[in-house]
Amino acid sequence: MSDSLEGRVLVSYGSHGIVELADGTRLDCAYRRQVGRPVCGDHVAVAMSGTHQGVVEDIRTRRNEFARADRRQRRQVIAANLDQVLIVVAARPAPSQDLLERYLVAVHSLGIQPVIVLNKVDLETSEPAAPASPALLRLPAYIQLGYTVLRTSCKGAPGTDALRAAVRDRTSILVGQSGVGKSSLVQRLLPDQDIQTGELSRVTGKGTHTTTTTILYRLPDGGHLIDSPGVWEFGLWKLDDPQLARGFPEFTPWLGQCKFGDCRHASEPGCAIKAAVEADDIRGWRYRSYLRLLQQNEAV
Numbered sequence: 650m651s652d653s654l655e656g657r658v659l660v661s662y663g664s665h666g667i668v669e670l671a672d673g674t675r676l677d678c679a680y681r682r683q684v685g686r687p688v689c690g691d692h693v694a695v696a697m698s699g700t701h702q703g704v705v706e707d708i709r710t711r712r713n714e715f716a717r718a719d720r721r722q723r724r725q726v727i728a729a730n731l732d733q734v735l736i737v738v739a740a741r742p743a744p745s746q747d748l749l750e751r752y753l754v755a756v757h758s759l760g761i762q763p764v765i766v767l768n769k770v771d772l773e774t775s776e777p778a779a780p781a782s783p784a785l786l787r788l789p790a791y792i793q794l795g796y797t798v799l800r801t802s803c804k805g806a807p808g809t810d811a812l813r814a815a816v817r818d819r820t821s822i823l824v825g826q827s828g829v830g831k832s833s834l835v836q837r838l839l840p841d842q843d844i845q846t847g848e849l850s851r852v853t854g855k856g857t858h859t860t861t862t863t864i865l866y867r868l869p870d871g872g873h874l875i876d877s878p879g880v881w882e883f884g885l886w887k888l889d890d891p892q893l894a895r896g897f898p899e900f901t902p903w904l905g906q907c908k909f910g911d912c913r914h915a916s917e918p919g920c921a922i923k924a925a926v927e928a929d930d931i932r933g934w935r936y937r938s939y940l941r942l943l944q945q946n947e948a949v
């Protein structure tokens with residue numbers, strides 16, 4: 650069709666979504682079965698069907714897609730065309746075991762760089778006696794492994810300047826457990842928007858799943874920021890075992906050097922990864938994380 654327009658999906662519901670055109674116009678767009686269901690961040694071609702209405706005619710080829718497992722362990726794509734994934738963690742709610750590593754593997758499998766955001770650092774001064782979780786105690790080790798860790802607070806110093814700089818001119822998604830402050834960070838970067846945030850549960854100390862849909866926001870300084878619903882346990886759909894090993898970048902120099910080409914680096918003889926662990930070239934706790942994820946992979 651000659652008069653189709655290019656736009657980007659801000660939010661996607663079951664049978665329709667909100668698409669923003671280059672000039673900022675927003676259209677409520679219907680989907681068509683033969684075109685498929687766009688997700689947040691998709692670039693689409695739309696045809697106008699009313700003043701504020703349109704129809705999605707094509708989903709442009711995705712550069713990448715971020716997925717997680719739904720309740721039934723099925724792969725569910727929540728956003729597309731990302732430049733970076735911001736994994737948000739906080740002292741409260743404490744990160745669940747392996748959550749950070751599961752996210753890191755998922756992001757590496759997209760071929761893009763994960764960034765770890767430690768939010769609520771104000772708690773370090775207001776609650777200095779609070780015990781830190783193992784995942785947070787390991788943040789310095791993640792920095793040594795080459796990951797970027799940004800420290801932020803929505804309630805005091807150091808604020809969110811580091812995050813503001815990191816998201817400029819790029820498409821980024823905030824992911825993490827419910828209640829770590831993803832929406833609060835979006836609110837800080839977009840003070841004019843009215844973004845819903847929620848208290849932690851008094852009973853469990855966990856987030857209360859305030860955000861229920863994945864939404865893309867246009868940043869005033871350029872770039873796009875996507876807020877996503879929190880998870881308690883980040884469901885990992887089954888990755889290929891080689892993909893899992895590639896999610897641990899420090900394994901790379903030894904990949905392909907094992908005795909068996911299809912080595913899963915668990916109990917196989919002549920494993921170069923295991924030898925590297927024994928020689929202390931790979932950290933033991935990282936290797937143990939890998940083995941746990943491998944095991945979880947089998948359970949999926």
Ligand SMILES: Nc1nc2c(ncn2[C@@H]2O[C@H](COP(=O)(O)OP(=O)(O)OP(=O)(O)O)[C@@H](O)[C@H]2O)c(=O)[nH]1
Pocket residue numbers: 768769770771772801802803804805825826827828829830831832833834845846847848849856857858859860861877878879880
């Ligand atoms: N002390 C402190 N509290 C914060 C900070 N950021 C957010 N919070 C609080 O943490 C709670 C949860 O914040 P949200 O922004 O709703 O968290 P979320 O990650 O979006 O949660 P879901 O939408 O459920 O996934 C709210 O009570 C916020 O006020 C922070 O930097 N410091």
Ligand SMILES: [Mg+2]
Pocket residue numbers: 831832833845846859860876877878879
């Ligand atoms: Mg939220």
Ligand SMILES: [Zn+2]
Pocket residue numbers: 907912913914915917919920921922923
């Ligand atoms: Zn091996």
